[in-house]
Amino acid sequence: MTTANHFELLACDGQARTGRLTTPHGVVRTPAFMPVGTAGAMKGLHWREVREAGADIVLGNTYHLMLRPGAERIAALGGLQTFTGWNGPMLTDSGGFQVMSLAQLRKLNERAVTFRSHIDGMAVELSPERSIEVQRLLGSDIAMQLDECVSLPAEHSDIERAMRLSLRWAERSKRAFETAAPGYMLFGIAQGGDVAELRQASARGLVEIGFHGYAIGGLAVGEPQAVMLAMLEEVTPILPQDRPRYLMGVGTPEDMLEAVARGVDMFDCVMPTRNGRHGVAFTRFGQINLRNARHADDPRPLDEESPWPSARGYSRAYLHHLVKSGETLGAMLLSEINVAYYQRMMHDIRDAISQGTFASFRERTRAGWEKGDIAPR
Amino acid sequence: MTTANHFELLACDGQARTGRLTTPHGVVRTPAFMPVGTAGAMKGLHWREVREAGADIVLGNTYHLMLRPGAERIAALGGLQTFTGWNGPMLTDSGGFQVMSLAQLRKLNERAVTFRSHIDGMAVELSPERSIEVQRLLGSDIAMQLDECVSLPAEHSDIERAMRLSLRWAERSKRAFETAAPGYMLFGIAQGGDVAELRQASARGLVEIGFHGYAIGGLAVGEPQAVMLAMLEEVTPILPQDRPRYLMGVGTPEDMLEAVARGVDMFDCVMPTRNGRHGVAFTRFGQINLRNARHADDPRPLDEESPWPSARGYSRAYLHHLVKSGETLGAMLLSEINVAYYQRMMHDIRDAISQGTFASFRERTRAGWEKGDIAPR
Numbered sequence: 001m002t003t004a005n006h007f008e009l010l011a012c013d014g015q016a017r018t019g020r021l022t023t024p025h026g027v028v029r030t031p032a033f034m035p036v037g038t039a040g041a042m043k044g045l046h047w048r049e050v051r052e053a054g055a056d057i058v059l060g061n062t063y064h065l066m067l068r069p070g071a072e073r074i075a076a077l078g079g080l081q082t083f084t085g086w087n088g089p090m091l092t093d094s095g096g097f098q099v100m101s102l103a104q105l106r107k108l109n110e111r112a113v114t115f116r117s118h119i120d121g122m123a124v125e126l127s128p129e130r131s132i133e134v135q136r137l138l139g140s141d142i143a144m145q146l147d148e149c150v151s152l153p154a155e156h157s158d159i160e161r162a163m164r165l166s167l168r169w170a171e172r173s174k175r176a177f178e179t180a181a182p183g184y185m186l187f188g189i190a191q192g193g194d195v196a197e198l199r200q201a202s203a204r205g206l207v208e209i210g211f212h213g214y215a216i217g218g219l220a221v222g223e224p225q226a227v228m229l230a231m232l233e234e235v236t237p238i239l240p241q242d243r244p245r246y247l248m249g250v251g252t253p254e255d256m257l258e259a260v261a262r263g264v265d266m267f268d269c270v271m272p273t274r275n276g277r278h279g280v281a282f283t284r285f286g287q288i289n290l291r292n293a294r295h296a297d298d299p300r301p302l303d304e305e306s307p308w309p310s311a312r313g314y315s316r317a318y319l320h321h322l323v324k325s326g327e328t329l330g331a332m333l334l335s336e337i338n339v340a341y342y343q344r345m346m347h348d349i350r351d352a353i354s355q356g357t358f359a360s361f362r363e364r365t366r367a368g369w370e371k372g373d374i375a376p377r
Numbered sequence: 378m379t380t381a382n383h384f385e386l387l388a389c390d391g392q393a394r395t396g397r398l399t400t401p402h403g404v405v406r407t408p409a410f411m412p413v414g415t416a417g418a419m420k421g422l423h424w425r426e427v428r429e430a431g432a433d434i435v436l437g438n439t440y441h442l443m444l445r446p447g448a449e450r451i452a453a454l455g456g457l458q459t460f461t462g463w464n465g466p467m468l469t470d471s472g473g474f475q476v477m478s479l480a481q482l483r484k485l486n487e488r489a490v491t492f493r494s495h496i497d498g499m500a501v502e503l504s505p506e507r508s509i510e511v512q513r514l515l516g517s518d519i520a521m522q523l524d525e526c527v528s529l530p531a532e533h534s535d536i537e538r539a540m541r542l543s544l545r546w547a548e549r550s551k552r553a554f555e556t557a558a559p560g561y562m563l564f565g566i567a568q569g570g571d572v573a574e575l576r577q578a579s580a581r582g583l584v585e586i587g588f589h590g591y592a593i594g595g596l597a598v599g600e601p602q603a604v605m606l607a608m609l610e611e612v613t614p615i616l617p618q619d620r621p622r623y624l625m626g627v628g629t630p631e632d633m634l635e636a637v638a639r640g641v642d643m644f645d646c647v648m649p650t651r652n653g654r655h656g657v658a659f660t661r662f663g664q665i666n667l668r669n670a671r672h673a674d675d676p677r678p679l680d681e682e683s684p685w686p687s688a689r690g691y692s693r694a695y696l697h698h699l700v701k702s703g704e705t706l707g708a709m710l711l712s713e714i715n716v717a718y719y720q721r722m723m724h725d726i727r728d729a730i731s732q733g734t735f736a737s738f739r740e741r742t743r744a745g746w747e748k749g750d751i752a753p754r
Contacts, residue, residue: 039698041704044709069697069698073694083695085690296446296450297453297454299455317450318417321417322418325416325441332709
């Protein structure tokens with residue numbers, strides 16, 4: 001059975017691509033960064049700010065949402081978009097990654113993974129079929145297959161076992177998704193750790209099954225950046241040109257720039273909001289730690305040429321004070337500034353690819369980060 | 378020496394008054410509620426939201442700001458308005474109240490209060506003169522005299538001693554303020570606990586000294602509401618009609634409604650933001666605890682007739698979920714909803730006084746609160 005295609009490739013520049021992904025809740029311009037709204041909320045941001053920052057799509061965590069408030073409840077309340085007030089495209093992960101990182105007493109077998117909720121200790125079973133059911137109840141525009149992700153470094157045999165299981169779960173996920181309404185999408189996830197031939201086998205297996213899009217999972221889990229990029233180079237040539245490619249859980253601006261150069265279209269990461277809560281701003285000068293005493297008397301904004309008002313409108317001295325004082329507003333402003341920086345970077349990447357100037361954009365952007373912050377006063 | 382008057386009384390309705398107070402950073406419509414931005418930030422709100430909610434003026438805490446980031450630093454950075462980005466009128470308290478509630482190793486004598494900072498243990502001295510100096514460095518539109526506030530219940534002799542000391546400090550504060558730029562204001566603070574004749578003596582003493590406005594301090598510190606209102610009835614007839622009256626640290630919407638009925642013009646309280654962080658919303662149905670399970674499946678907003686978008690635009694189920702999950706957005710939304718409710722109430726109070734309908738407004742508003750929340754579904 002062929003799988004309907006909702007992705008339109010608009011331009012390529014080397015391996016880098018720009019396109020449009022049409023979902024039931026709107027169009028996603030790619031390359032796209034998806035801010036993470038774990039439990040149906042973006043930490044420190046109003047939804048309108050996420051939208052104003054330029055995000056077309058956000059990510060919700062199935063694990064969190066199924067435990068609280070519950071998928072059936074969200075469905076009864078009209079789905080995630082109606083429930084949260086984010087009236088745009090939403091991708092949900094499968095829940096598998098958080099089961100591995102957050103839940104207690106995990107037990108995994110061919111059929112499913114069972115675990116105890118980290119919230120109330122209740123026993124829960126998550127199978128490929130249940131994961132799809134939950135994501136359909138949530139009403140996500142893009143659902144992800146349940147997979148098993150191993151942290152690196154790991155034994156070859158463990159990596160292979162998890163990859164083969166993930167492929168069998170990919171098939172079951174696809175069957176469970178067959179009755180989904182038109183326009184909704186399911187992505188398969190390539191696993192295989194840091195082993196080139198396992199990555200290739202995984203990608204080939206997924207393409208054979210056929211998905212609306214393809215994710216590369218199990219990276220940015222402890223391996224060096226060079227390993228991550230090498231794995232991308234193994235996988236992307238196998239994936240169909242006309243389908244979106246999503247590198248899960250990535251990453252720093254530099255990771256994303258390099259991944260786009262290797263043909264990736266979509267990203268998600270908690271970094272802009274998490275680092276914002278810890279007093280770190282992403283800028284064209286690289287990451288700036290506002291806790292540093294050098295900012296205490298500095299009346300200059302983070303970046304006076306930033307298109308984002310808060311990056312221009314507040315002094316480093318004020319941001320430093322807010323961070324040092326533990327004021328919520330510090331986390332709110334830095335999270336917003338960081339999400340906006342990520343989105344602006346994606347906007348500029350799309351422009352550069354359209355104009356065939358991605359190579360020079362990449363070089364210029366990297367040079368800015370490497371030069372570092374403006375000199376103290 | 379006469380003290381310049383920046384207050385214009387526009388209308389009276391019984392004892393209730395509405396007017397305009399002109400400050401160097403703008404006009405304050407009274408009755409006014411001042412949200413509290415303790416350390417130069419409003420917890421959970423952007424400044425633009427404070428403004429949109431209808432606040433003309435906010436309060437900053439001298440104690441917090443002098444310890445971190447420091448008054449001299451804020452002055453060098455252009456004053457509180459430039460530093461924070463709140464470009465409107467600002468009142469600062471004297472620091473005395475927080476010295477009593479937060480600082481360690483307090484020692485009070487005729488000259489000053491000395492204490493150790495709750496942040497770094499550093500020894501600090503706060504005299505009436507230093508309090509005024511700090512507030513002038515901060516650039517506050519309205520400075521408050523340093524006073525001593527005793528918590529109730531207390532012995533008559535303690536209340537009297539603190540009230541007499543506060544009067545002597547009022548005189549010293551006024552002298553220290555004499556060189557302030559025109560348009561900036563200093564308010565005296567009436568003390569006297571729950572003892573009618575001490576309250577009267579305090580008010581008379583302050584009027585003799587002469588201030589731009591008069592505050593009633595040392596209330597809402599543990600006494601019943603009836604005692605607070607009885608004390609107001611002792612003090613307000615002594616205060617000049619043509620000067621603003623500020624009831625410090627008050628309070629609930631009901632406290633404010635009753636205080637306005639007794640001739641008070643200004644209020645401040647952390648309650649809208651603090652209760653918001655604890656999952657409680659202020660509405661025309663009274664206080665609503667969003668933690669309550671009755672909201673878990675309720676698709677209805679807090680108040681579908683509220684003029685504030687967030688009070689109409691999010692379901693009780695979503696707010697319940699955010700509060701239960703400890704999501705920052707829950708605190709942000711409820712703080713914003715509460716500040717907006719307080720401001721809307723002040724707006725409606727001003728309208729009612731202008732139209733001579735305050736008595737019926739008061740009755741109708743109280744009846745709404747007493748009726749309570751809408752029935753569960």
